Amino acid sequence: MSQYTRDPDKCQMVQDDLAELALGILAGRERAEVLDHLESCAHCGAELESLSTAADTLLMLTPEIEPPLGFESRLSEKLREAAQRDRSRRFRRVSAFAIAAVLVAVLGFGVGVFVSNNGTGSPNRSVAAAPALAQLTSNGRVMGQVVISTDQPTWMFVTVDSAKLSGDVSCEVTLNNGQTLTVGWFNLSGDYSAWAARLTVSAAQVRSARIVAADGAVIASARLSV
């Protein structure tokens, strides 16, 4: 499938749902279908962006209300606690990275076996359990990689290679049946982040994956193929 081919019929179908997506109220299969279309249609992407801007701007009309006494001091305490949690989370992330690195290395060996067998002319594609892998991209720029093991249990590994990104993000996958699953949350910091999680579905069921910021914006996406 060409990444930037415009399908006017599909665009027309999606137009009806764009406003609801911009408002954050579109769910389920409809949401998955629209997101899937947006990955390959810059025209509808621009439509969504302008509708989202209009939706967000509406919030400016809400009246200001003075918070209760002590709001600021209670917030300061929570910010201190959050900073401590973030520090310990970064430590756990380093441990998770070490585990993920070992597992990816093992899967990498699986890929090597798969390629090697083909290289010797063997037609048997089932010899090795090649993981599904795809690049995470944003506006055509490579941001990282997604790897999903084809063994049981299914593991998903995500690497994000960008110094410009940090903070908590979620990872969503869209299945072939249109269902969207949130795999989990992870933290981006520094030049390189890696993260691993178990999937409740097989690699063959996963059509695409997305990294989503806390405000719902899609940071990068990947189209999987096994």
Add this chain to the structure above:
Amino acid sequence: MRKRHGKDEGVSDETLLSGIAVGDEQAVLTFVRRYQRRLFGLAFGIVGDVGTAEDVAQEAFIRIVRHASVFDARRGSVTTWTLTITRNLAIDAVRIRRSIPVAPDDRVFLELVSVERQPEDTALAADAMTRVRIALSNLPMEQRRAVVLAAMYGRTAVEVAAVESIPLGTAKSRIRLGMAKLRETLVISESP
């Protein structure tokens, strides 16, 4: 708390966020004092009680501090970014508390949907709030209610249909037409 910080004036939101991103506590304090009334006001409008609204507004500030370094000015203003984070948290809080969302009947909702164009408002108004007020007041009341229910309270088309006692298709149409008109007015008023 009630006293404005002296350094608040003149420092842009973007500059404050840059300071927050590198751990400047003074920038955090200034930002909190600048935005606490807006965030608390929005949270209270959606959740309807003071305690939950405070929790929501505080969690929003924590997320803003944590994600300050990824704010992208090309995707919108700091104000809409902070309000969107708060709105999403408030809607989550409501959904956790109530499995079936009910129609908001509070003062904030009624104020929002009854917004009217002021005599001094012009389509070329400089401030964003006036432009939005004009855009919303241009919508027929039924579209205004559907758009506000969705945009502020996170009601889905199915929920808007239930709240307004209308068919689902009508709810979806009102949302779609209202948003299209809203965008058109905002885009026109932002054109030179």
